[in-house]
Amino acid sequence: MKNDIMIYNTLILEKLLRKEWVEIRTNSKVINIKRNCVTIKDTESIISKLEADLVIAAIGLRPLSKEAKTLARACKNSYIIGDCTNLGRIKDSVHQGYKIGNLI
Numbered sequence: 001m002k003n004d005i006m007i008y009n010t011l012i013l014e015k016l017l018r019k020e021w022v023e024i025r026t027n028s029k030v031i032n033i034k035r036n037c038v039t040i041k042d043t044e045s046i047i048s049k050l051e052a053d054l055v056i057a058a059i060g061l062r063p064l065s066k067e068a069k070t071l072a073r074a075c076k077n078s079y080i081i082g083d084c085t086n087l088g089r090i091k092d093s094v095h096q097g098y099k100i101g102n103l104i
Contacts, residue, residue, distance in 0.1 A: 023050065063087070077104070 017024060025040060031047065032039040038050045063083035072078045079100045082093035 025050070 014024065025042075028040040028042045030038060031041055033055060036051055036053065038052050038055050039047060040050065041047050065080075065084045068080045068084040072080050081096035081100060082088075085096075086092075
């Protein structure tokens, strides 16, 4: 059920964005950003220039697992969640936080 809800949310969000003429590009690397133009390269190494008034970048970051473990050892009643425990999606971290919040 949980995965069905996330898929449903994704489909609804994409539908709303496309209705507003928002172009969604995934699995692409940004090569350059200039005023009103973004240059990207896709997984087939095809380079495209996109006109844009606004760019929203959704990127991944490396978790600070070592720092989280050090903090957890120093603080009583602390919990490590999210990518510091297992790489996943934001929904996984939200669910972990909800479960921990109910324990506290």
